[in-house]
Amino acid sequence: MPRDDYEVVIGLEVHAELSTKTKIFCSCETEFGGEPNTHCCPVCMAMPGALPVLNEKVLEYAVKAGLAMNSSISRDSKNDRKNYFYPDLPKSYQISQFDKPLCEHGYVEIVKPDGEKKKIGITRIHIEEDAGKLNHDDYGRGSLVDLNRAGVPLIEIVSEPDMRSVEEADIYLKKIKSILEYIEVSDCKMQEGSLRADVNISVRKKGQKEFGTRTEMKNMNSFKSISRALEYEIERQIDVIENGGIIEQETLRWDEVSGKTFSMRDKEDAQDYRYFPEPDLVPIRLSEEYIENIRKNLPELPETRKQRYINEYKLTEKEANTLTASKYLSDFFEKGTQISKNPKAVCNWLLSDVARILNEKELEPEDMPFTPDNLAELIGLIEKGTISSKIAKDVLEVMFEDPKEPSKIIEEKGWVQISDESAIKEIVLKIISENPQSVSDFKNGKDKALGFLVGQAMKATKGKANPQMLNTMFKELM
Numbered sequence: 180m181p182r183d184d185y186e187v188v189i190g191l192e193v194h195a196e197l198s199t200k201t202k203i204f205c206s207c208e209t210e211f212g213g214e215p216n217t218h219c220c221p222v223c224m225a226m227p228g229a230l231p232v233l234n235e236k237v238l239e240y241a242v243k244a245g246l247a248m249n250s251s252i253s254r255d256s257k258n259d260r261k262n263y264f265y266p267d268l269p270k271s272y273q274i275s276q277f278d279k280p281l282c283e284h285g286y287v288e289i290v291k292p293d294g295e296k297k298k299i300g301i302t303r304i305h306i307e308e309d310a311g312k313l314n315h316d317d318y319g320r321g322s323l324v325d326l327n328r329a330g331v332p333l334i335e336i337v338s339e340p341d342m343r344s345v346e347e348a349d350i351y352l353k354k355i356k357s358i359l360e361y362i363e364v365s366d367c368k369m370q371e372g373s374l375r376a377d378v379n380i381s382v383r384k385k386g387q388k389e390f391g392t393r394t395e396m397k398n399m400n401s402f403k404s405i406s407r408a409l410e411y412e413i414e415r416q417i418d419v420i421e422n423g424g425i426i427e428q429e430t431l432r433w434d435e436v437s438g439k440t441f442s443m444r445d446k447e448d449a450q451d452y453r454y455f456p457e458p459d460l461v462p463i464r465l466s467e468e469y470i471e472n473i474r475k476n477l478p479e480l481p482e483t484r485k486q487r488y489i490n491e492y493k494l495t496e497k498e499a500n501t502l503t504a505s506k507y508l509s510d511f512f513e514k515g516t517q518i519s520k521n522p523k524a525v526c527n528w529l530l531s532d533v534a535r536i537l538n539e540k541e542l543e544p545e546d547m548p549f550t551p552d553n554l555a556e557l558i559g560l561i562e563k564g565t566i567s568s569k570i571a572k573d574v575l576e577v578m579f580e581d582p583k584e585p586s587k588i589i590e591e592k593g594w595v596q597i598s599d600e601s602a603i604k605e606i607v608l609k610i611i612s613e614n615p616q617s618v619s620d621f622k623n624g625k626d627k628a629l630g631f632l633v634g635q636a637m638k639a640t641k642g643k644a645n646p647q648m649l650n651t652m653f654k655e656l657m
């Protein structure tokens with residue numbers, strides 16, 4: 180059966196570390212890194228008799244996320260113990276939420292490249308604590324435990340199995356990241372593990388009602404690996420089925436180097452977490468007033484901001500969509516626009532040349548080494564005719580390597596545009612005398628010849644001549 184006859188089903192469980200100052204059940208700091216085991220206390224190290232106290236900020240942040248993702252917020256909720264044994268979990272249970280999560284029945288809307296919109300259901304969002312970290316000794320003598328991360332607050336956002344392609348999963352995860360950034364509840368630094376996803380995937384024949392058996396890849400923290408892993412897994416699952424095999428429900432490990440998935444355990448012995456209500460914490464009761472207050476104070480979300488860009492700055496839907504997808508990029512755009520008063524130009528630079536360079540260097544918008552002021556100044560220099568837009572592109576390249584004011588770069592490199600009339604005239608006369616054929620072509624009505632001559636003049640001046648002035652001068656002198 181051809182591959183087109185299969186449909187892909189994907190569901191994501193996204194873990195986001197909340198950017199509260201202190202941990203979820205103690206007052207240790209949540210700061211990433213630090214000397215191992217320095218952000219710890221008897222509570223997060225699970226000393227006998229130490230008791231947890233719920234950090235109220237965690238509730239506030241989780242409710243914020245729930246509201247931003249259109250969920251209903253439970254007035255009655257509680258914490259549960261999820262029991263499992265692993266050396267990064269000193270209590271041998273994780274305090275999480277089982278049957279009464281804080282948020283349920285939400286959705287987020289994704290926009291596909293062709294403009295089609297789709298709602299992805301969010302089953303639940305619950306709060307829980309992060310585990311510590313194992314540092315495996317390079318010499319194979321053992322593993323070292325670092326409990327700095329133990330007790331850092333997390334929300335887990337569980338999606339419905341609503342995604343039907345790798346692209347949808349990618350857009351969905353980016354949307355989740357963007358919402359969390361806008362409401363400022365997580366820094367979403369994927370390379371530091373602040374945002375990571377368990378990726379569930381199955382395939383089924385088109386028209387088949389029941390879902391196929393899924394496999395799961397845990398703790399993925401890069402968009403690229405998630406897409407690669409999903410592509411691989413789709414092919415693998417279809418191959419197995421086409422060859423008469425069956426998919427086993429199991430946890431797989433994605434190996435970045437070989438580009439393959441591997442079984443983590445021989446057979447998934449369905450884990451029994453023996454959940455029960457956490458006896459050391461009181462149930463969570465939220466008043467209407469508390470929830471309404473958070474709802475009222477929600478900041479502008481990507482969707483609203485996008486509409487504002489379309490109305491206020493006359494950007495296209497596509498431009499507005501791309502800019503607002505990243506809060507950082509969109510904040511950058513607004514600051515740049517405030518200074519340059521030219522939203523269209525700031526948008527064009529960010530979405531074309533800046534985006535291209537970021538992409539080449541595999542950087543995120545957050546990694547732009549220059550400021551919105553710098554970009555605004557660059558645009559101003561083109562507007563004033565100090566540099567051509569061609570030279571501006573070179574200036575931008577330098578801004579990535581050696582970030583400083585564009586005017587300084589231009590001065591140092593001697594890139595100021597030639598706008599001096601006599602200088603332009605001199606160049607034009609030289610090019611005319613060197614290209615008699617093109618001159619006579621132009622005189623015989625071949626407009627193309629003018630473009631060629633201007634091009635020659637630009638070449639001769641290494642792109643520094645003012646193109647408008649060249650145009651006029653050529654016409655005048657020919």
Ligand code: ADP
Binds near residue numbers: 338380390
């Ligand atoms: P857990 O992994 O903790 O057992 P669930 O059974 O609730 O939790 O499922 C977890 C995730 O797997 C959810 O995001 C859900 O959408 C997704 N999922 C469930 N069934 C399938 C399936 N057949 N194919 C793909 N994803 C699925």
Ligand code: ZN
Binds near residue numbers: 207218219221224330
């Ligand atoms: Zn602590």
Ligand code: MG
Binds near residue numbers: 395
């Ligand atoms: Mg799971």
